[in-house]
Amino acid sequence: MPVDERLVSHVPTAYGRAVSGGAPHPESDVPARRAAAADDKPRTGLIEVVCGSMFSGKTEELIRRVKRALFARQTVQAFKPRIDDRYAKTRIVSHGSIAIDAIAVSNSESLEGRVAPDTDVVAIDEAQFFDRGIVEVVDRLADAGKRVILAGLDQDYLGRPFPPMPDLMAIAEEVTKVRAVCTMCGASASRSQRLIQAGATVLVGGSESYEARCRACFRARDVAAGAL
Numbered sequence: 001m002p003v004d005e006r007l008v009s010h011v012p013t014a015y016g017r018a019v020s021g022g023a024p025h026p027e028s029d030v031p032a033r034r035a036a037a038a039d040d041k042p043r044t045g046l047i048e049v050v051c052g053s054m055f056s057g058k059t060e061e062l063i064r065r066v067k068r069a070l071f072a073r074q075t076v077q078a079f080k081p082r083i084d085d086r087y088a089k090t091r092i093v094s095h096g097s098i099a100i101d102a103i104a105v106s107n108s109e110s111l112e113g114r115v116a117p118d119t120d121v122v123a124i125d126e127a128q129f130f131d132r133g134i135v136e137v138v139d140r141l142a143d144a145g146k147r148v149i150l151a152g153l154d155q156d157y158l159g160r161p162f163p164p165m166p167d168l169m170a171i172a173e174e175v176t177k178v179r180a181v182c183t184m185c186g187a188s189a190s191r192s193q194r195l196i197q198a199g200a201t202v203l204v205g206g207s208e209s210y211e212a213r214c215r216a217c218f219r220a221r222d223v224a225a226g227a228l
Protein backbone atom coordinates (compact mmCIF):
# COMPACT_ATOMS: atom_id res chain seq x y z
CA MET A 1 0.00 0.00 0.00
CA PRO A 2 1.57 3.33 -1.06
CA VAL A 3 2.44 5.76 1.72
CA ASP A 4 1.28 9.35 1.35
CA GLU A 5 4.54 11.26 1.49
CA ARG A 6 2.87 14.50 2.47
CA LEU A 7 1.55 12.96 5.70
CA VAL A 8 4.94 11.45 6.50
CA SER A 9 6.95 14.59 5.85
CA HIS A 10 4.58 16.87 7.72
CA VAL A 11 4.54 15.08 11.05
CA PRO A 12 4.67 17.95 13.54
CA THR A 13 7.11 18.08 16.42
CA ALA A 14 6.01 18.79 19.96
CA TYR A 15 6.45 22.47 19.15
CA GLY A 16 4.06 22.35 16.22
CA ARG A 17 6.70 22.72 13.47
CA ALA A 18 7.18 20.35 10.56
CA VAL A 19 9.96 17.81 10.98
CA SER A 20 11.35 18.10 7.46
CA GLY A 21 12.95 21.42 6.50
CA GLY A 22 11.14 23.69 4.08
CA ALA A 23 7.89 21.73 4.19
CA PRO A 24 4.57 23.58 4.14
CA HIS A 25 2.90 24.24 7.49
CA PRO A 26 1.31 20.99 8.79
CA GLU A 27 -2.08 22.67 9.06
CA SER A 28 -2.25 22.81 5.26
CA ASP A 29 -3.20 19.11 5.42
CA VAL A 30 -5.96 19.59 7.96
CA PRO A 31 -8.97 19.49 5.57
CA ALA A 32 -7.73 16.29 3.90
CA ARG A 33 -6.99 14.66 7.22
CA ARG A 34 -10.37 15.67 8.59
CA ALA A 35 -12.15 14.11 5.60
CA ALA A 36 -10.13 10.91 5.98
CA ALA A 37 -10.87 10.78 9.71
CA ALA A 38 -14.60 11.18 9.07
CA ASP A 39 -14.52 8.05 6.92
CA ASP A 40 -12.53 5.97 9.39
CA LYS A 41 -14.19 6.65 12.73
CA PRO A 42 -17.24 8.27 14.33
CA ARG A 43 -17.09 11.95 15.19
CA THR A 44 -15.45 13.01 18.41
CA GLY A 45 -17.52 13.59 21.50
CA LEU A 46 -16.93 16.10 24.24
CA ILE A 47 -17.82 16.93 27.82
CA GLU A 48 -19.32 20.26 28.89
CA VAL A 49 -19.84 21.22 32.54
CA VAL A 50 -22.16 24.02 33.68
CA CYS A 51 -21.67 24.76 37.37
CA GLY A 52 -22.37 27.35 40.02
CA SER A 53 -24.32 27.94 43.23
CA MET A 54 -28.01 27.44 43.85
CA PHE A 55 -30.19 29.85 41.80
CA SER A 56 -27.35 30.55 39.34
CA GLY A 57 -29.27 29.31 36.31
CA LYS A 58 -27.32 26.05 35.84
CA THR A 59 -30.40 24.05 34.94
CA GLU A 60 -31.76 26.80 32.65
CA GLU A 61 -28.43 26.73 30.79
CA LEU A 62 -28.55 22.92 30.54
CA ILE A 63 -32.10 23.08 29.19
CA ARG A 64 -31.13 25.85 26.74
CA ARG A 65 -28.35 23.69 25.30
CA VAL A 66 -30.67 20.66 25.08
CA LYS A 67 -33.30 22.69 23.23
CA ARG A 68 -30.70 23.94 20.74
CA ALA A 69 -29.64 20.33 20.11
CA LEU A 70 -33.28 19.33 19.56
CA PHE A 71 -33.76 22.20 17.10
CA ALA A 72 -30.70 20.83 15.26
CA ARG A 73 -32.55 17.47 15.04
CA GLN A 74 -30.08 15.69 17.28
CA THR A 75 -31.10 12.79 19.48
CA VAL A 76 -31.03 13.80 23.14
CA GLN A 77 -31.37 11.80 26.35
CA ALA A 78 -31.60 13.67 29.67
CA PHE A 79 -30.92 12.16 33.09
CA LYS A 80 -31.15 13.19 36.71
CA PRO A 81 -30.31 11.40 39.95
CA ARG A 82 -33.25 9.76 41.68
CA ILE A 83 -32.36 11.52 44.95
CA ASP A 84 -33.72 14.75 43.55
CA ASP A 85 -37.51 14.45 43.36
CA ARG A 86 -38.45 17.97 44.37
CA TYR A 87 -40.74 18.67 41.43
CA ALA A 88 -41.12 15.64 39.20
CA LYS A 89 -39.51 12.23 38.86
CA THR A 90 -39.23 12.24 35.10
CA ARG A 91 -38.57 15.88 34.23
CA ILE A 92 -35.66 18.28 34.66
CA VAL A 93 -37.27 21.43 36.03
CA SER A 94 -35.43 24.67 36.74
CA HIS A 95 -36.33 27.05 39.57
CA GLY A 96 -37.83 29.16 36.80
CA SER A 97 -40.16 26.23 35.97
CA ILE A 98 -38.75 25.50 32.50
CA ALA A 99 -38.74 21.73 31.99
CA ILE A 100 -37.55 18.91 29.73
CA ASP A 101 -38.26 15.18 29.92
CA ALA A 102 -35.66 13.18 31.80
CA ILE A 103 -34.93 9.69 33.08
CA ALA A 104 -34.37 9.40 36.84
CA VAL A 105 -31.55 6.96 37.61
CA SER A 106 -30.18 5.73 40.92
CA ASN A 107 -26.46 5.65 40.00
CA SER A 108 -23.90 6.14 37.23
CA GLU A 109 -24.00 2.48 36.16
CA SER A 110 -27.75 2.68 35.65
CA LEU A 111 -27.29 5.87 33.62
CA GLU A 112 -24.69 4.30 31.31
CA GLY A 113 -26.92 1.28 30.73
CA ARG A 114 -29.78 3.49 29.58
CA VAL A 115 -27.87 5.53 26.99
CA ALA A 116 -29.00 4.42 23.53
CA PRO A 117 -26.33 3.79 20.85
CA ASP A 118 -27.82 6.39 18.49
CA THR A 119 -28.02 9.18 21.09
CA ASP A 120 -26.06 12.30 20.09
CA VAL A 121 -26.39 14.34 23.29
CA VAL A 122 -26.50 13.13 26.90
CA ALA A 123 -27.67 15.80 29.37
CA ILE A 124 -27.22 15.24 33.12
CA ASP A 125 -28.66 17.55 35.79
CA GLU A 126 -27.64 17.68 39.48
CA ALA A 127 -24.41 15.88 38.59
CA GLN A 128 -23.01 16.48 42.09
CA PHE A 129 -25.43 13.87 43.45
CA PHE A 130 -23.93 11.07 41.36
CA ASP A 131 -21.37 8.57 42.62
CA ARG A 132 -17.68 8.81 41.65
CA GLY A 133 -18.28 6.36 38.79
CA ILE A 134 -19.98 9.12 36.78
CA VAL A 135 -16.51 10.46 35.86
CA GLU A 136 -15.54 7.27 34.01
CA VAL A 137 -19.04 6.89 32.55
CA VAL A 138 -19.11 10.33 30.90
CA ASP A 139 -15.52 9.86 29.72
CA ARG A 140 -16.58 6.64 27.96
CA LEU A 141 -19.65 8.32 26.47
CA ALA A 142 -17.53 11.16 25.07
CA ASP A 143 -14.99 8.64 23.72
CA ALA A 144 -17.91 6.95 21.95
CA GLY A 145 -18.64 10.24 20.14
CA LYS A 146 -21.39 11.65 22.34
CA ARG A 147 -21.69 15.23 23.54
CA VAL A 148 -22.19 15.08 27.32
CA ILE A 149 -23.55 18.17 29.10
CA LEU A 150 -23.54 18.13 32.90
CA ALA A 151 -24.98 20.73 35.29
CA GLY A 152 -24.26 20.75 39.00
CA LEU A 153 -23.21 22.54 42.16
CA ASP A 154 -19.48 23.20 42.25
CA GLN A 155 -19.48 23.80 46.04
CA ASP A 156 -21.36 22.36 48.99
CA TYR A 157 -23.10 24.34 51.75
CA LEU A 158 -19.74 24.99 53.46
CA GLY A 159 -18.15 26.30 50.27
CA ARG A 160 -16.11 23.11 49.75
CA PRO A 161 -15.61 21.46 46.32
CA PHE A 162 -18.58 19.13 45.80
CA PRO A 163 -17.42 15.71 44.52
CA PRO A 164 -17.50 14.47 41.81
CA MET A 165 -17.77 17.94 40.20
CA PRO A 166 -14.05 18.81 40.50
CA ASP A 167 -13.08 15.66 38.57
CA LEU A 168 -15.79 16.26 35.97
CA MET A 169 -14.54 19.83 35.50
CA ALA A 170 -10.98 18.53 35.08
CA ILE A 171 -11.82 16.10 32.26
CA ALA A 172 -14.32 18.42 30.51
CA GLU A 173 -13.44 20.18 27.26
CA GLU A 174 -15.54 23.15 28.35
CA VAL A 175 -16.48 24.49 31.80
CA THR A 176 -18.99 27.29 32.26
CA LYS A 177 -19.39 28.91 35.67
CA VAL A 178 -22.70 30.67 36.06
CA ARG A 179 -23.39 33.01 38.95
CA ALA A 180 -26.46 34.01 40.90
CA VAL A 181 -27.21 37.36 42.57
CA CYS A 182 -26.33 37.72 46.26
CA THR A 183 -29.54 38.10 48.28
CA MET A 184 -27.71 40.26 50.83
CA CYS A 185 -25.83 42.85 48.73
CA GLY A 186 -26.73 42.28 45.06
CA ALA A 187 -23.22 41.32 43.95
CA SER A 188 -22.55 38.24 41.79
CA ALA A 189 -22.99 35.18 43.99
CA SER A 190 -20.91 32.01 43.85
CA ARG A 191 -22.04 30.27 47.04
CA SER A 192 -25.11 28.53 48.43
CA GLN A 193 -26.04 29.76 51.91
CA ARG A 194 -27.92 27.15 53.89
CA LEU A 195 -30.67 28.79 55.93
CA ILE A 196 -31.57 25.93 58.23
CA GLN A 197 -29.34 23.88 60.47
CA ALA A 198 -28.64 20.38 59.19
CA GLY A 199 -25.51 18.28 59.35
CA ALA A 200 -25.75 16.39 56.08
CA THR A 201 -24.01 17.69 52.95
CA VAL A 202 -26.98 16.62 50.88
CA LEU A 203 -30.08 18.59 51.81
CA VAL A 204 -32.32 18.83 48.79
CA GLY A 205 -34.35 21.99 48.83
CA GLY A 206 -35.26 25.26 47.21
CA SER A 207 -35.57 28.85 48.40
CA GLU A 208 -36.86 27.79 51.84
CA SER A 209 -33.53 26.07 52.60
CA TYR A 210 -30.91 28.03 50.64
CA GLU A 211 -30.11 31.42 49.18
CA ALA A 212 -27.33 32.66 46.92
CA ARG A 213 -24.55 34.67 48.56
CA CYS A 214 -21.33 36.30 47.42
CA ARG A 215 -18.02 35.40 49.04
CA ALA A 216 -18.23 38.35 51.45
CA CYS A 217 -21.79 37.63 52.64
CA PHE A 218 -21.44 33.83 52.85
CA ARG A 219 -21.52 32.52 56.44
CA ALA A 220 -20.60 28.83 56.34
CA ARG A 221 -19.35 28.59 59.91
CA ASP A 222 -22.40 30.26 61.40
CA VAL A 223 -24.63 27.58 59.94
CA ALA A 224 -22.32 24.79 61.00
CA ALA A 225 -22.36 26.16 64.58
CA GLY A 226 -26.08 26.84 64.55
CA ALA A 227 -25.52 30.59 65.01
CA LEU A 228 -27.34 31.89 61.92
Ligand SMILES: [Zn+2]
Pocket residue numbers: 182183184185186187213214215216217218
Ligand atom coordinates in the same frame (compact mmCIF):
# COMPACT_ATOMS: atom_id res chain seq x y z
ZN1 LIG B 1 -23.10 39.72 49.09
